[in-house]
Amino acid sequence: MSSRDIHVVVVGCSAGGLGLAKTVAALAKQGFPNLRVTIVDRNAFTYYMIGAPLGIVNPQFGSRLFFRLDSLLAQFEANPAKPKHQFIQAALLNVNLDKTLDLSNGQTLSFDYLVLATGATNSFPANISAPTIQDARAQLSQVYKNIKQADSVLVIGGGAVGVEIAGEVADAFPGKQVTLVHSGSRLLPPNFKEGLSNGAVAKLQKLGVDVVLNERMEIPDGLAFDCSLRTLSLTGKSGKTYTSDVQFLAIGPKVHTEYMQDLEAQLGTALREKNGTIKIKPTLQVDCDALPTVFAVGDVNSLPSGAKYYVKAAEQSQLAAANIVAMIKAGYEQGTSAGLNMQRWDGSVMNMIAVPIGRSLGVLQAGGIAFGKSCMGDILVRNAKSKDYFISKIESGFPSGANQ
Numbered sequence: 001m002s003s004r005d006i007h008v009v010v011v012g013c014s015a016g017g018l019g020l021a022k023t024v025a026a027l028a029k030q031g032f033p034n035l036r037v038t039i040v041d042r043n044a045f046t047y048y049m050i051g052a053p054l055g056i057v058n059p060q061f062g063s064r065l066f067f068r069l070d071s072l073l074a075q076f077e078a079n080p081a082k083p084k085h086q087f088i089q090a091a092l093l094n095v096n097l098d099k100t101l102d103l104s105n106g107q108t109l110s111f112d113y114l115v116l117a118t119g120a121t122n123s124f125p126a127n128i129s130a131p132t133i134q135d136a137r138a139q140l141s142q143v144y145k146n147i148k149q150a151d152s153v154l155v156i157g158g159g160a161v162g163v164e165i166a167g168e169v170a171d172a173f174p175g176k177q178v179t180l181v182h183s184g185s186r187l188l189p190p191n192f193k194e195g196l197s198n199g200a201v202a203k204l205q206k207l208g209v210d211v212v213l214n215e216r217m218e219i220p221d222g223l224a225f226d227c228s229l230r231t232l233s234l235t236g237k238s239g240k241t242y243t244s245d246v247q248f249l250a251i252g253p254k255v256h257t258e259y260m261q262d263l264e265a266q267l268g269t270a271l272r273e274k275n276g277t278i279k280i281k282p283t284l285q286v287d288c289d290a291l292p293t294v295f296a297v298g299d300v301n302s303l304p305s306g307a308k309y310y311v312k313a314a315e316q317s318q319l320a321a322a323n324i325v326a327m328i329k330a331g332y333e334q335g336t337s338a339g340l341n342m343q344r345w346d347g348s349v350m351n352m353i354a355v356p357i358g359r360s361l362g363v364l365q366a367g368g369i370a371f372g373k374s375c376m377g378d379i380l381v382r383n384a385k386s387k388d389y390f391i392s393k394i395e396s397g398f399p400s401g402a403n404q
Contacts, residue, residue: 002031002032002034002331003033003034004032004034004035004331004333004334005034005035005036006032006034006035006036006112006113006328006333007035007036007038007110007111007112007113008024008025008035008036008037008038008111008112008113008114008115008324009037009038009040009101009109009111009113009114009115010024010037010038010039010040010115010117011040011041011092011101011114011115011116011117011118012040012041012116012117012118012119012298012300013039013041013046013069013072013117014046014047014049014117014119014298014313015119015298015310015313015314015317016115016117016119016297016298016299016300016313016314016316016317017039017115017117017297017298017317018046018072018314018317018397019314019317019318019321019397020115020117020297020317020318020320020321020324021037021039021072021073021115022072022073022076022397023317023318023321023322023325024037024113024321024324024325024328025037025073025076025085026076027325027328028076028077028078028084028085029076029077029078032328033078033079034084035084035328036084036085036086037073037076037085038085038086038087038088038109038111039069039072039073039085039086039087039088040087040088040090040092040101040103040109041069041087041088041089041090042089042090042091042104042129043069043089043128043129043130043136044068044069044070044089044131044132044133045066045067045068045069045132045133045136046066046067046069047065047066047127047128047136048065048066048067048389048391048394049065049122049125049126049127049128050310050389050390051064051065051388051389051390051391052065052125052126052140052161052165053161053164053165053167053168053356053389054164054168054356054388054389055125055140056125056140056143056144056147056165056168056169056227057144057147057168057169057171057172057173058144058172059140059141059144061388061391062137062140062141062144063137063140063141063403064391064395064403065140065391065403066133066136066137066403067133067394067395067398067402067403068133068402068403069087069089070087071399071401071402072087072398072399072402073085073086073087074399075399088103088105088107088109089105090103090104090105090107091103091104092104092116092118092259093259094259094261094262094263095114095116095259095260095262095263095294096262096263096266097263097266097267097290099111099112099114099293101114111293112293112333113293113294113295113324113327113328113333114293114294114295115294115295115296115297115320115324116257116278116286116294116295116296116297116300117296117297117298117300117317118256118257118259118300119253119298119299119300120253120254120255120256120299120300121253121254121255121256122161122250122252122253123225123248123249123250123251124139124225124226124227125139125140125143125227125248126161126250126253127253128140133403142227143227143246146227146228146229146245146246147169147172147173147176147227147246148173149229149245150176150229150244150245150246151176151177151245152176152177152178152179152243152244152245152246153166153169153176153177153178153179153244153245153246153247153248154179154181154232154234154242154244154246154247154248155169155178155179155180155181155247155248155250156181156182156217156219156234156247156248156249156250156251157181157182157248157249157250157251157252158180158181158182158183158184158186158187158188158211158213159187159188159189159250159251159252160188160189160353160355161250162180162182162187162248162250162251163180163187163188163200163204163355163357164355164356164357165248165250166178166180166204166209167203167204167207167209167356167357167358167361168356168358170204170207170208170209170358171207171357171358171359171360171361172358174207174208175208177210177244178207178208178209178210179209179210179212179242179244180204180209180210180211180212181212181215181217181236181242182211182212182213182214182215183214183215183216183217183251184213184214185213185214186198186213187200187201187211187213188200188353188355188363189305189306189353191306191349191350192353192365192370193365193370193372195370195372195373196353196355196363196364196365196370196371196372197372198372198373199363199370199371199372199373199374199377200355200357200363200372201213202372202373203357203358203361203362203363203373203378204357206361207357207358207361212236215236215237215238215240216236216237217234217235217236217237217242218234218235218236218237219234219249225247225248225249227246227247227248228246229245229246230245230246231243231244231245232244232245232247234247253299254276255275255276255277255299255300256276257272257276257277257278257300260272260278267288267290269288271286271287271288272302273302277299277300277301277302278296278300278301278302279301279302280295280296280301280302280303282344282345283319283323283342283343283344283345284296284297284301284316284319284320284323284345285323292332293327293332293333295320295323295324297313297316297317297320298313298316298317299313301316303316303345304349305349306349306350307345307348307349307350309350309353311350312348312349312350316345319343319344319345322343323342323343326340326341326342326343327340327342351365351366351367351368352364352365352366352367353365354380354381354384354385355381356381356382356385356386356389357381359382359386360378360382360386361377361378361381362377362378362380362381362382362385362386363377363381364377364380364381364384
């Protein structure tokens with residue numbers, strides 16, 4: 001047993017930070033009673049955005065997508081009567097060289113180990129920010145009401161999320177005009193087979209979706225996409241005008257890592273790529289020898305996009321957690337590293353994808369085999385994902401009542 005005081009801070013608690021925080025916090029009951037984990041997140045909840053396409057057409061399901069963070073680590077307290085783990089609702093403003101963080105609530109937080117898992121910002125409803133879990137649920141429920149009242153829905157972006165949104169809306173509201181506009185020549189990520197794209201187009205059209213490829217929309221600066229009920233006309237590069245009552249923007253996330261600027265100035269070196277992602281070593285440590293106890297996982301790091309899917313972010317979380325645990329057990333924060341064995345990211349990217357297209361249709365690729373237009377894809381996706389977008393598995397990882 002070690003009596004060392006060790007503080008691990010995890011900033012951001014989605015796919016990247018969630019499992020890591022629990023794994024490291026468990027050390028408090030495994031020989032490190034003075035270890036404490038602090039989760040910092042701008043929201044009071046974590047949002048399972050993977051389920052958003054179904055949540056916008058099924059309010060009961062949508063309410064299950066939010067989980068409170070205040071009790072996440074309670075089960076890992078060495079002494080429940082004197083809890084050490086904590087949750088702080090705040091945004092990260094600065095990471096400093098002296099191992100402190102500046103938070104938006106005015107607090108300065110010191111750390112021994114830091115995990116940056118701040119993710120990326122997607123357009124609503126893939127990304128929801130709200131003061132309380134009740135407010136977040138109300139926002140998602142309002143999207144359902146807006147779609148129900150609308151005559152036409154426009155989805156901009158033909159990746160997996162865009163395809164799922166268009167499919168769910170068209171299936172839940174048959175006869176409603178749904179248009180999916182995509183700038184590329186095929187739907188879904190290009191690292192998957194063309195047959196998957198062809199199948200997605202055919203099955204969306206079967207539900208009545210108007211699929212438009214090779215059309216880049218001209219989006220005015222500052223135009224908000226909040227899924228509100230409004231009649232809006234947008235023009236594509238082709239000159240065609242698309243008029244709709246509700247609009248979804250699903251063209252990919254943006255990384256916000258401005259909190260690294262002061263640290264880069266202090267070090268006199270760039271810690272980020274041009275797109276804002278944080279440079280990392282294969283161990284998922286930030287790629288700077290002066291920051292050995294700082295890690296970056298998930299969307300926020302510089303791994304390729306194929307390593308940014310929810311499953312891959314969770315795998316990164318496990319690897320980073322294993323390395324932090326190894327460092328703690330070796331006494332690294334005290335300068336000891338005897339027997340330290342660090343795991344390395346294997347460079348793998350996502351080679352499997354399941355995309356529901358409404359309740360009954362879908363496309364899937366696994367093991368290099370694509371099930372696009374065939375009914376086998378429908379069967380496999382229904383069994384694997386369509387029913388609940390894996391929410392049951394997610395719920396099992398939270399304390400009872402976390403999404404109440």
